[in-house]
Amino acid sequence: MEITVDHKKTSRRSFLTLAAATPFVAGTLAACGGSSGPGDSGGDDGDGATATVWYLTGQPQETIRTDSYDVFNEANPDGTIEATGFQNDAYKTKIRTAIGAGEAPTIIWTWGGGGLRDYVNNDQVEDLTDWFAENAEIKDAIFPSAFGAATIDDKIYAVPCETVSPIVMFYNMRMFEQVGADIPTTWDEVMALVPVFNDAGVAPFSLAGQSRWTNMMWMEFLYDRIGGKEVWAAIYAGEADAWSNPAAIDANTKVQDLVKADGFITGFESITADSNADQALLYTDKAAMMLHGAWTYGGMKADGGDFVSGGHLAFSNFPTVDGGMGDPTASVGNPSSYWALNAKATDEEKEIAKNYFATGLNTDAVAAAWVATGGVPVITGVDSEFAGSEDEEWLQFIYDTASQAANFEQSWDQALSPGTAETLLNNIEQLFGLAITPEEFADNMNATLGQ
Amino acid sequence: MTIPALAMFIAFGIVPLIGVFWLSMQNWNGIGPITPAGLANWSSMLVDPTLYSALWKTFVVMGLSWAVQTPISILLGVFIAGHQRYRAVYAVFFFIPLLLSSAAISIAFKALLDPNFGLGAGLGIPWLSQNWLGEPTLAMATVVFIVSWQFIPFHSLLYQGAIRQIPTSMYEAAQIDGAGRLRQFFSITLPQLKYTIITSSTLMVVGSLTFFDLIFVLTAGGPSDATRVLALDMYLRGFRGNLMGPASVIATILVLLGLALALLLRRLGGSDANASQLEGA
Numbered sequence: 186m187e188i189t190v191d192h193k194k195t196s197r198r199s200f201l202t203l204a205a206a207t208p209f210v211a212g213t214l215a216a217c218g219g220s221s222g223p224g225d226s227g228g229d230d231g232d233g234a235t236a237t238v239w240y241l242t243g244q245p246q247e248t249i250r251t252d253s254y255d256v257f258n259e260a261n262p263d264g265t266i267e268a269t270g271f272q273n274d275a276y277k278t279k280i281r282t283a284i285g286a287g288e289a290p291t292i293i294w295t296w297g298g299g300g301l302r303d304y305v306n307n308d309q310v311e312d313l314t315d316w317f318a319e320n321a322e323i324k325d326a327i328f329p330s331a332f333g334a335a336t337i338d339d340k341i342y343a344v345p346c347e348t349v350s351p352i353v354m355f356y357n358m359r360m361f362e363q364v365g366a367d368i369p370t371t372w373d374e375v376m377a378l379v380p381v382f383n384d385a386g387v388a389p390f391s392l393a394g395q396s397r398w399t400n401m402m403w404m405e406f407l408y409d410r411i412g413g414k415e416v417w418a419a420i421y422a423g424e425a426d427a428w429s430n431p432a433a434i435d436a437n438t439k440v441q442d443l444v445k446a447d448g449f450i451t452g453f454e455s456i457t458a459d460s461n462a463d464q465a466l467l468y469t470d471k472a473a474m475m476l477h478g479a480w481t482y483g484g485m486k487a488d489g490g491d492f493v494s495g496g497h498l499a500f501s502n503f504p505t506v507d508g509g510m511g512d513p514t515a516s517v518g519n520p521s522s523y524w525a526l527n528a529k530a531t532d533e534e535k536e537i538a539k540n541y542f543a544t545g546l547n548t549d550a551v552a553a554a555w556v557a558t559g560g561v562p563v564i565t566g567v568d569s570e571f572a573g574s575e576d577e578e579w580l581q582f583i584y585d586t587a588s589q590a591a592n593f594e595q596s597w598d599q600a601l602s603p604g605t606a607e608t609l610l611n612n613i614e615q616l617f618g619l620a621i622t623p624e625e626f627a628d629n630m631n632a633t634l635g636q
Numbered sequence: 637m638t639i640p641a642l643a644m645f646i647a648f649g650i651v652p653l654i655g656v657f658w659l660s661m662q663n664w665n666g667i668g669p670i671t672p673a674g675l676a677n678w679s680s681m682l683v684d685p686t687l688y689s690a691l692w693k694t695f696v697v698m699g700l701s702w703a704v705q706t707p708i709s710i711l712l713g714v715f716i717a718g719h720q721r722y723r724a725v726y727a728v729f730f731f732i733p734l735l736l737s738s739a740a741i742s743i744a745f746k747a748l749l750d751p752n753f754g755l756g757a758g759l760g761i762p763w764l765s766q767n768w769l770g771e772p773t774l775a776m777a778t779v780v781f782i783v784s785w786q787f788i789p790f791h792s793l794l795y796q797g798a799i800r801q802i803p804t805s806m807y808e809a810a811q812i813d814g815a816g817r818l819r820q821f822f823s824i825t826l827p828q829l830k831y832t833i834i835t836s837s838t839l840m841v842v843g844s845l846t847f848f849d850l851i852f853v854l855t856a857g858g859p860s861d862a863t864r865v866l867a868l869d870m871y872l873r874g875f876r877g878n879l880m881g882p883a884s885v886i887a888t889i890l891v892l893l894g895l896a897l898a899l900l901l902r903r904l905g906g907s908d909a910n911a912s913q914l915e916g917a
Contacts, residue, residue, distance in 0.1 A: 278875045285667040307668045394770075395858055452751035454859035455769035462753065471752050604665065607877040611861075618772075618860030 234264045236530070236537035237290035239280065242270040243461070245483045245558040246347075249551065257545035264537035266292075266545075272459045274396060281603065284309050284527075291534040292541070293525045295343055296599040297334030301525060303603055305337045311526040314340045316539060323543060330587075331521035331563040334595050343523035344542045348560035349587045350479040351518040352402045352596075356499040357492075360387050360473035368499060372410070372439065372506040379448045382473045388450035390443075391472035393463035395455050397610040398598050400617045402476050403443075405517040405597055406503040407436035413510040414592045420634070421600060428630040432510070437616060437623030439506075444617055454618060461488070468492040476503070478518060479583050483558035486576075500579065502586055512591035519596060520587075521563045556580065561587065605633045653891060660884035666875070677881040687886065689861060690869035693776070697865055698844040700780045701787075705840060706833070709788050713795025714825060727796070734789040742853035745782050769855050772862035779851055779863050786850070787843075791836045798832035799825060838901045842894050866890055 240250040251268060258265040269290075271279055276294070283289040284304065293310060295301050304310045317324045323344075324332075331345035356368055364385045369375045382389040393399045408416045412432025419427040427433075443449070450472050456462050464481050466472040468489035475481075482500075486493040505513045524546065526538050545551075552562040552570070559576045561567065561583045571580040587593060598606040612629050615621045621629070660677055664670045681687055716727040733741065748755045749768040756764030768778045802825065810820050848867040851857065857864035857872060864872070866886060874883030 281666050281878065282875060303665070303667065309667060395856055450752065452767045452770040454771075455746075455767075455775070455855060456750075462750070466752060604878050607872075611872075614858060615860045618858070620860035 234533045234537060235267045236264070236292060236534045236541070238266055238268050238292040239276065239290050239294060240268055240270055241273050241276055241294065243273065243459070243484070245487050246480065246560075249554045249558070252554065253545055253548070253551050256548075256550070257541055260544070261537070261540065264533075264540060266537065266541060274457070274459050287529055289527050289529070291527050291530040291538050293527055295523045295525050296519060296596070297343060297521070297523045298595050298599040299602040299606065300599060301335065301342055301523065302337050304525065305340075305342050309528055310342050311528045311535065312340050313342060313344065313526065316542075317341055320543060323547070326547065326565055328521070328563045328565060330593065334520055334599070335523050343525040344546060345521035345563050346524055346546050347522040347562065348480065348555055349519070349521055349563050349583070350560075351516040351583060351586045351590070351593070352406070352476060352478050352503070353516075353583070353586065354501050354503055355467060355475045355477060355481070355485075356501070357467050357470060357473050358497045358499050359470055360385075361499075363387075364473075368501060369504050370501075371504050372407075375504055376442070376446065376448075378473075379443070379446045383447055387470070388466070388472040389448045389474060390450065391463045391466035391475040392449045392453040393456040393458035394449070394453040394614070394617055396458040397614050398596065399458050399463065399477070400440075400613050401597055401610065402478075402517070403440055404436060404613065405594065406476070407439055407506070408433055409515050409517065409592070409594065410503065410506040410511040410513075411436050411439075411509045413512070414515060414594065417594060417597070420630075423635040425634060426631050427634060428627040429624075434623050434627060437626050440616060441619060441623065444619060449617075464488070468498075480560065482576075482579060483560060486559055494575070500582060514586075514590050515592040515594070516586050516590040517594040517596060518587075519599070520593060559583075608633050656884045656887045656891075659880055660888050662881055662884075664880040665878040666880055667878075673881055677885050681882050681885040684882075686861070686864075686869065687889075690864050690866045690886075691889075693862075693864060694845060694866040696776065697780060697783070697847060698841055700776075701783045701844055702837060702840050704780060704784045705788050705791055706837065708784070709791035709836065710795050710826075710829065710833075712788065712792040713799055714821070716792060717796045717799035730789050730792060732789070733786050734793075736786075738786065738849040739853050741782065741786055742850050745778075746854055749778065770859050772859055775855055775859060775862050779854060782854070783844070783847060783850060787840070791840070794832055794836050795829065798829055802828045834901060834904065838898055841897050841901065845890055845894050845897075866893075 238254070240247070240254075247270065251270075254266045254268045280289065280293065284293070289309075293304070295304070301310070327345050328349065331349065332341060335341055335343040335345055360382065361368065364381050364387075366378055366381055369378055379389045405417075412430055412435075416427075416430050416432050419430065450456075450466055456466075461481075461484050463475060463477065464485050465488070467475045468485050482493070482498075485498060489498075492498055502513065502516065505511075524542065526535060526542075530538070547562070547564060552564050552567060555562045556567070556570050556574060556576075559579050561580055568581070568584050571577050571584070574580060594600075598610060601609065609630060612621065612626050616623070616626045659670075661673055661675065662670050663673045663677075712730060716723050716730065736744075746769065747753075751757070751765045751767050751770070754765070756762060756766070766774060769775050806824050806828075807820055810824055815823065846867050847865060848871060851863050851865060851868055852871065855863045857868045867890065870883045870886035870890065873879045873886065877883075
């Protein structure tokens with residue numbers, strides 16, 4: 186029945202068929218890092234100079250950012266800013282690729298620390314020390330502590346802006362009233378509360394585990410509370426076997442104890458912080474507690490109905506650990522946000538950017554907008570603005586937590602170099618997933634020391 | 637026509653391949669200077685357990701998604717190859733997943749499968765509120781399911797076309813000989829589809845090497861690397877870990893693997909894979 190027409194069995198044909206399959210493989214590989222920034226991120230339109238900026242999306246912060254560009258552009262029609270928004274986690278990989286490809290915006294958002302140091306070492310960002318010296322009034326208006334993560338080898342490479350964001354404990358008081366419990370002040374009380382909430386059908390803690398840095402916040406506090414600030418200081422300094430400190434192993438073990446006791450909500454491994462789902466779990470009464478950055482207050486206030494306004498949200502610093510050596514006032518988080526200036530930008534673009542730094546970034550109106558969302562701007566004397574605010578208690582708490590902390594540690598993943606931070610986050614995910622032991626975590630991380 | 641096609645192929649196929657191979661022997665963090673590394677990236681990668689775990693997961697996704705997609709695609713193909721009008725309507729619905737981008741599919745499924753806010757919670761069906769993407773084995777199964785959901789329509793279409801090419805005279809002859817529907821399927825349809833099966837399998841197998849977007853959005857390789865397939869491992873090392881050298885090693889391995897698998901499947905098909913079986917062809 187078969188009527189076949191035999192084509193020549195040449196190896197050339199086989200090769201061409203294979204060759205046709207090759208772009209199929211290679212195409213996807215190229216697609217991973219290929220495309221440059223969206224739109225005309227070069228920012229050179231010809232008429233009227235434009236500087237470019239990429240900002241982070243997510244309300245309520247997003248509106249404050251875009252408003253500040255709009256106000257600036259209206260006041261400076263000759264030198265405007267063209268802004269493009271990105272999600273937080275996506276931005277972290279995007280910006281680095283763009284900088285490497287020479288496609289980065291004029292103004293580069295950064296968290297300071299190790300990431301900024303990497304840019305500085307490769308001459309990608311401008312030294313702003315002289316600019317701050319010439320504009321002393323701008324420098325004096327900003328919290329002195331905010332400059333730490335912007336300073337590399339005694340030179341300032343970024344302008345601190347926006348808010349100081351310590352990590353704090355949030356509590357859903359509706360759930361605490363339901364089970365008749367008090368806010369935990371020690372780790373033992375935390376562990377005792379876990380079965381209480383689980384029995385009541387409420388997850389003890391909300392956590393967006395897929396974002397990984399969310400898990401890291403737990404470790405930052407436990408390392409500090411158990412072993413004091415010296416534990417992290419030794420790691421940061423690259424001392425041999427610093428991750429094997431008994432306090433570190435103890436902290437790793439405590440994290441796994443909490444996971445094993447079902448301390449975190451079901452499915453935390455697949456929840457991302459970018460979608461604010463972790464906040465939603467707290468204000469929809471699915472979880473009783475959450476450890477998170479101060480920036481989440483604004484989101485919960487905006488999206489949580491009467492959760493914040495009705496007084497159902499309580500907050501405190503991280504609980505102490507019995508016998509721990511850490512100072513109970515110590516805190517971790519982001520001392521500020523930062524804007525750096527792209528060294529590859531044209532002089533014209535740099536002038537616009539500096540003009541924005543001086544007149545558009547830390548204005549009174551912007552500061553007031555931050556305060557209205559429950560943020561504490563990094564502006565000296567801003568606490569005098571708190572009186573009468575409906576968020577007064579919260580604002581004062583954050584101000585005190587940040588300003589009176591015995592030690593305010595920058596988030597680990599921002600303080601470390603980006604390569605080490607990725608290894609850290611990967612191992613933290615495995616630790617929370619119970620895929621590695623506390624000791625294996627220490628061994629894996631010890632291998633990164635001194636790199 | 638040969639010259640432009642060849643030029644395109646060299647520019648977008650060969651040159652990047654050479655570039656990636658060269659980069660696999662360099663140190664580069666993405667923004668700094670590029671320095672030669674010799675074979676250091678290769679020797680460190682070839683003893684890296686994460687690479688082998690990613691390789692294994694790639695084969696798991698490949699094998700499972702092939703085993704799920706092929707029978708369903710053939711059956712759907714047979715179904716929509718019929719000329720009844722209602723089947724054409726069904727075919728349109730089956731086709732919908734193919735029109736959606738992988739990212740859109742992932743985001744939609746991620747929302748639907750969320751154990752706390754997803755379909756299970758919304759409809760009040762506790763069984764649906766599993767930890768679909770948070771439990772390692774379940775996450776892998778979910779990925780295979782969604783991949784299949786996305787690509788079955790495409791392969792059904794291939795089979796539909798191939799089935800319609802089978803001469804009706806064969807079925808008429810079989811009917812005269814007294815063959816039932818099942819017998820016709822196994823004795824005529826399936827053997828006649830041999831080359832379509834090979835083509836479709838090649839696309840599935842080689843295509844599954846490049847699954848990246850869907851898994852990246854769904855699980856980002858988690859939980860605890862349970863869905864960290866090779867293409868994702870490459871991205872995470874390259875663009876999150878800023879290790880372009882090791883990432884290029886993986887890219888090279890992916891290319892070699894893809895070529896080897898395509899060659900193997902061609903061999904399986906025999907040397908007459910391009911031969912036509914149509915009357916008068």
